[in-house]
Amino acid sequence: MRQKLSRHANDAGALDDMALVARALDGDEAAVRRIVQCYNRRLFRVARAIVGIDHEAEDIVQEAYVRAFTHLGSFRGESRLATWLTRITVNEARGRLRQRRPTATLDEVDRAAVRESAQLIPFPTMRSADDPEKSVARVQARTLIESAIDELPPPFRAVFVLRDVEELSVEETATQLGIRPETVKTRLHRARRLLRRALDAQLSSALTEAYPFAGERCRRMADAIVYRLMEIKLLK
Secondary structure, three states: OHHHHHHHHHHHOOOOHHHHHHHHHOOOHHHHHHHHHHHHHHHHHHHHHHHOOHHHHHHHHHHHHHHHHHOHHHOOOOOOHHHHHHHHHHHHHHHHHHOOOOOOOHHHHHHHHHHOOOOOOOOOOOOOOOOOOOOOOHHHHHHHHHHHHHOOOHHHHHHHHHHHHOOOOHHHHHHHHOOOHHHHHHHHHHHHHHHHHHOOHHHHHHHHHOOOOOHHHHHHHHHHHHHHHHHOOOOO
16 A cells, blocks of 8 residues: 555646545545645634634544545535535534534524624735734734634634635635525624734734644644544555
8 A cells, every 4th residue: 555655646636626536436545645635724724613622623624534535436526525525524513513512503693793783894814914013923923813713603713714714705605504695794794893803903914824734733634534444444
């Protein structure tokens, strides 16, 4: 299997979704690792946005990958692989939430958001210009941003991460979360307002680097997925 990995490691990166899926279905470890490495960060961000805990989000992502690779034959390319994997992760994360103690319903949260009549103040992204005289260290900014995001109600947090961190469209976000586009806009409105209360505008430059999932952390996830797929004999 190591020989197979080294033989395909270079060209796996150039494959499109369906080609990668075909190789993964054939038990190609390099293709499995490529898929995991491509989508780790998005899936981790989405899972963490829903459950709010690092270690639980990692566990959710791993379970989502195993579920996806176990049912990979059902992927027909009707949507992007990223969309398909994200939806599986969202469902897995929501399942974890249902195992926790009851909280306010989404309808109650939405009604509370609608009652907020203040004007929308867009939350800036990394594209905003830096103010060199007032900017703080990047790592400090990212820490503050992540803390502020963590304080958002879960429905708002999930929408905010998909829209302003992952930069998905309103329609894509609605599809991923199974809600209406109007609901996406309402929750994003509220999330941005809450964040603007907690953060100074000068911290915006670190936003798109929130919740990194790379390096050893990414490799560890890929190793775990490969090991579990070998256990259930989905890899050669």
